[in-house]
Amino acid sequence: MTVSTAQLASWLERYAAVIAEHKQYLTGLDAAIGDGDHGINMDRGFQAVIAKMGPVRDKDAGTLLKTTGMALVSTVGGASGPLYGTFFLRAGTALDGKIEVADKELVDALEAGLKGVIDRGKANLKDKTMVDALTPALERARARLGEGASIADALSAAAEAAESGMKATIPLKALKGRASYLGERSVGHQDPGATSTFFMLRSLHEAVAEIPQGARTTTG
Amino acid sequence: MTVSTAQLASWLERYAAVIAEHKQYLTGLDAAIGDGDHGINMDRGFQAVIAKMGPVRDKDAGTLLKTTGMALVSTVGGASGPLYGTFFLRAGTALDGKIEVADKELVDALEAGLKGVIDRGKANLKDKTMVDALTPALERARARLGEGASIADALSAAAEAAESGMKATIPLKALKGRASYLGERSVGHQDPGATSTFFMLRSLHEAVAEIPQGARTTTG
Amino acid sequence: MAEATTTTRLKKLINSPESEVKDALAGMAAAHADLLRVEYDPNVIIRKDAPKKGKVGLVSGGGSGHEPMHGGFVGRGMLDAACPGAVFTSPTPDQMARATKAVDGGAGVLHIVKNYTGDIMNFEMAAELARAEGARVNPVITNDDVAVQDSLYTAGRRGVGVTVLLEKIVGGAAEAGYDLDKVTELAKKVNANGRSMGMALTSCTVPAAGKPTFDIADDEIELGIGIHGEPGRERTKMKSADEIAEILTSTVVKDLPFKRGDEVLAFVNGMGGTPLIELYVVYNAVNRYLSKEGIKISRSLVGSYITSLEMAGTSITLLKLDAETTKFWDAPVHTAALRWGV
Amino acid sequence: MAEATTTTRLKKLINSPESEVKDALAGMAAAHADLLRVEYDPNVIIRKDAPKKGKVGLVSGGGSGHEPMHGGFVGRGMLDAACPGAVFTSPTPDQMARATKAVDGGAGVLHIVKNYTGDIMNFEMAAELARAEGARVNPVITNDDVAVQDSLYTAGRRGVGVTVLLEKIVGGAAEAGYDLDKVTELAKKVNANGRSMGMALTSCTVPAAGKPTFDIADDEIELGIGIHGEPGRERTKMKSADEIAEILTSTVVKDLPFKRGDEVLAFVNGMGGTPLIELYVVYNAVNRYLSKEGIKISRSLVGSYITSLEMAGTSITLLKLDAETTKFWDAPVHTAALRWGV
């Protein structure tokens, strides 16, 4: 099976909507251990993505995701701008010229994105960052595909893994980003970036599985 | 009959205590139509008076009141500093060298003080200032003495007249001082300086009538 | 002291309401020993090299709580001495008398007085004392606040933002050798050509009072506020910066009135609790409004120079400039708060 | 927009959270046309006469809401360009890339970066872009906040007050003809010799967020606060100015450590909502503490130069001086916020 550029465009639209919806929630999480702007930053970025998507939505997946990355890099700022920006730039580069994306190619592209995030941010697992949601998610997706699952099922499992990874950041002491300034005081709070990353993977699954929008009852 | 320097010293002490007790009240009145510092100013001034009174309390009435005036002029500031300061300086000058003050001499001295307030502040009756309490008070005192009343009775009448003069400032529109900036908005508020002036005359009566301190149930 | 203590704990960086002014004066003396010296009891901030022989001395003063006004303006090209009163309370005659004596270089002394009954009377008594000692003293009174309705029968308008500009311009002239009469005349001209209006988003707390000077709802602002938190013209609903700037600027413009073609100094002032980013938002609106009106901003000042403790808000002052006032505005100045050309 | 509107109404002189930064930039451009020009999308404040041929270009940047930092420091003897991000959010690579190009006079460009993950990564990406176009770029990172426990495994200490002093000193050196390597070396020395710690009396409200970044009780203060309202070291009961100054200063002194006989620049900074009178009260306490310790204040700076919107509070920065840093601190500077010698 394959994933179409149209489905990826739907992913970005769904994610933008979820971010807008959870702007205050993400910002609240960031206020607890950061500077209270994560939702604002991500929303500013994905509004820009939506604005810039028009001309490229019918182009190849690579162009779509690179355009997304560029929009994020040039509008988000903060830590999440370069990180999410690099994620989409690298994933897009991996999908250059592709209109239809094979299941494994998609997971490989997301993997390339994750590698970009780590190159840029130098985070290790358990540093209490978005990496803690993204890493297990992609491992699960790859594993399920290996077991012969559909890309939709694989991404559903990825979203679940991202959610547990997100929740698993709560007991962690932050070692990267603004939250690390808090030392012990960062323990007991869920990482905002891991949370937005869980939303990102959930939106991807919903877009690929073509679940009617708004069907899901929102968490958070 | 006469009034002794000791009684005048007791006047100042009683007044200082009343001011301290009503500091917030006077300040509150000033906050409504001024800048919220009248009680603070008067308290700062009379604390200084008490501090400076020691050496002169056994001297003549003129020295006592001039010392009071100087202390007020150099510690109060604002509008009330020069006004109350001038009041006591002029009253003191009128009592130069006197240990025992004849009833009429006392009223004349207070009259001289009022004249000083008017020279300095150029206020007319009904401008909504301390003059509106002081003027009727001294008229009543002089009248009662004329009718043969004792100085204690005359000053009791003066205090009553001051209180009505003070209350009569409520409906007035301020034409002098900070309150005048409010124009119509100053109507309906009692003038703080007229209030502190009522307290001053009430304390004078209590000191001369030698009413045990704290006997009175406080108003305001 | 009980409520005083509460006050201190009421979120101010002070030790006690009683010590605030002296502690701040000691801080100024330590931070600016190159510019000024401080005397206590009576409290006076004096230009380090005062008296300047043959130069007209400039003495200003007013309640504390308006920093940097006036102590921050003591130095070359501006004030020779500043007399800080208690917070929001005009200083006492002995302070101005001492300042006058300390800065009198033989050419006479100008008293710069903001039009408040208390300031007027205390400066008057000081002038009487100084003259009794043979000094030549001229007073000049600033009364630029258009929020207050003027009238022969009232205390008249308050002195606000123009005071800062006047101290700079007249300070330049005194430094340049103007004699007392010319300095006085120039000071009157500056006051006559300037107008101001302010507004508050929040109240402020006089430490000794221990609670906010006035109450104001979260969605209300006070237009025409005085620098001591005296209530202003009207209490209205919160508005955008553009709307607020237009109300203040248009009221100021109409009052003088400032006319198409006039060259002005535009001064956007912060009340103490308003950050600079907001003042630039306001300046942007003022600039847009004035260019629409054909009034040219040839000089500007943006910052918190005449404040009301921690009050949030802004005031706008416009001064109509001519060659003389422009020249002395541009003249070198070296004070804690204003410095250029040196 | 709904809550945005509420925010605007939430007592700020702005038109909307979305327009605040651009409105303020337009205000700066109008008020300081003699010093700088402003470009939009990407937003950059550029020294009027940049690029200066043969001079090392100085580019700084960071989130908005810290005014006058950095735009107020653009001008002769300090920065060549400043890149303002959204409020409290580091700017984007395209801004720094544009700034770098605009100020590159052929001698290379120094990027002055405060140590925040976001700032570091965005400046890194900008440097990659600029180098791809053939520019020579050196970064210097400030990390002077002693409130944060440093460690190899964390993001390390935040860059705060020293950034202001570094921009002035290094700006003087660049103006004097230092080459890129010497400028970089001097910048590292300044950072290595400076330490800071701040505290907050109140929170601040990021307009786009619409509510205070943190809650704090009327009788509580946050010690070790970050300039974005990041929680600090500890939450304690309100204290007197002397106590607060001693806690901050002693922590700073012990950290470097500053020693008896050291000459320092003492910088008492306001967080935005704290009036100058309180900063002088704090300076007085700092001065008393340091003289007790035998540390000599040979230069000082008192005012609100690196702020956190309308937050009330203060930060104390000490910089150990030597002949070189003193010389360039004293060198002429002409910017909107700092000016002397010209």
Ligand SMILES: Nc1ncnc2c1ncn2[C@@H]1O[C@H](COP(=O)(O)OP(=O)(O)O)[C@@H](O)[C@H]1O
């Ligand atoms: N070095 C890093 N590597 C990966 N993710 C990081 C790193 N630093 C921060 N993050 C992520 O960024 C999130 C914060 O993003 P945001 O609040 O938008 O930026 P900022 O911290 O600059 O305000 C954190 O919750 C964390 O998940």
Ligand SMILES: Nc1ncnc2c1ncn2[C@@H]1O[C@H](COP(=O)(O)OP(=O)(O)O)[C@@H](O)[C@H]1O
């Ligand atoms: N010109 C004047 N003549 C007489 N009394 C005046 C005059 N101006 C003000 N006052 C009195 O002074 C009082 C205010 O005193 P205070 O608040 O201590 O000074 P300030 O107004 O300078 O803050 C007013 O309530 C009024 O009674």
Ligand SMILES: [Mg+2]
């Ligand atoms: Mg954040």
Ligand SMILES: [Mg+2]
């Ligand atoms: Mg008053």
Ligand SMILES: [Mg+2]
């Ligand atoms: Mg007063």
Ligand SMILES: [Mg+2]
């Ligand atoms: Mg941020």
